[in-house]
Amino acid sequence: MSIDNMDKPLIQVQNLGKKFGDMEVLKDISVDIYKGDVVCVIGPSGSGKSTFLRCLNRLEEPSGGHILFEGADIVDKKTDIDKHRQKMGMVFQQFNLFPHMTILKNLTIAPVKLQGKSEKEAKEQALKLLHKVGLADRADSYPNQLSGGQKQRIAIVRSLCMNPDVMLFDEPTSALDPEMVGEVLTVMRELADEKMTMVVVTHEMGFAREVATRVMFMDGGYFLEEAEPGEFFANPKNDRLKLFLSKVL
Amino acid sequence: MWEKLRDDFYQNFIVDDRWKYITDGLQNTLKITFFAVLIGILLGFLVAVIRSTYENTHKLKVLNWICGVYLTIIRGTPVVVQLMIMYFVIFSFHDPGQVFTAVVAFGINSGAYVAEIFRSGISSIEKGQFEAGRSLGFNYAQTMWFIIMPQAFKNVVPTLANEFIVLLKETSVAGYIGLQDLTKGGDIIKSRTYSAFMPLIAVAVIYLVMVMMFSQLVRALERRLQRSEH
Ligand SMILES: Nc1ncnc2c1ncn2[C@@H]1O[C@H](COP(=O)(O)OP(=O)(O)O)[C@@H](O)[C@H]1O
């Protein structure tokens, strides 16, 4: 990889806009996300954080702007979005594991069907990753037999099995009982340590402070402030961010 | 009393091998039901996929419209009228045989009901399942096939089974196009012997036993499907 390539952002969001009917949820979003970045997005509920994240892999159809990812414009209808989604893992608040498949099947179906891996190859990789998140003994269980924290760790592994270049997290711990938040954050922290590029919508300020390389504050359809976490939490400049932080910290 | 019943039985089933009306009729009933179910599932599946795809993506507009017309007509008219139109109007120039006609008519009829069953099954699956599939890189069809359909199918097994029980019983109007099914078989015996009790009760019992056996089968299948989910 040339120096030039390394300096180029992995994801370039340019003037992204999103409307639901008449309601303009994202107004003019531009942001560059670099390889190894851990970008935490915080902001009040309903401010458009999920919509932003879901535009990145076009689960929501953007109304305008560009999202450049690995040589393609995600916004462009002609882009083969299915191909690019294979490189963008996504973790949902509600886990969304496939209830009719065993854990192992949940983890291997996409690599086998989409990447042409053999069952054996996919299984080996899945077991290795399961082991890493401490759930190797649950390979033959069904999702409904697991706790919320376990389900979310499996959901993360399911995305990782596709060897993505970026992982998108939409409030991955918000649906969890408090005692299970830690185990999921630990897995995410390990991912960050391994230099996975991550975009994380979260209310976990501790995680943002300790793990993020950058924190962004979204409100009213804009990113109103962006800084590295030390600066972000110690010296917030925007008034609405100050107000928000005073409420959540 | 026993004398009378025995004599009745003899008259209705043994004389002239009249039991053959029942067994031949039963064969036709089973044949029609079996193949109509196949057509119904195939057609219903197709229509459900088209309708769901249109609901989700607004693609396949023309096909969706055609499906809408199909559902409206089939669900809005009696099956016996559809059967007669099929035989006396659509196939009036070239008779492909009564059993074939009945298979087509009942298949098309059943497809309309199965389509709605499948569609409700599909829309009962959480949106998150679809999004999880798409976010992994599965295209629309793959997501439907690997993730949505298996869950939807599991959910609709009881309703679907019920629909087939209804279909089995509905084939009893096949006599309207001169087809000798189980019901018609009993009817013919009745008109030969001038006694209604034996042949009609026999016909009723045979339907009942088939329905009960089928219900058992479905319950076993349901249990198996449930076990794989907990
Ligand atoms: N599919 C949708 N249709 C209409 N409005 C939506 C849809 N999804 C989100 N919204 C609206 O967009 C706004 C932003 O939502 P969201 O991105 O989920 O916010 P956040 O994740 O920050 O809580 C909200 O007002 C929400 O009601």
Ligand SMILES: [Mg+2]
């Ligand atoms: Mg949200």
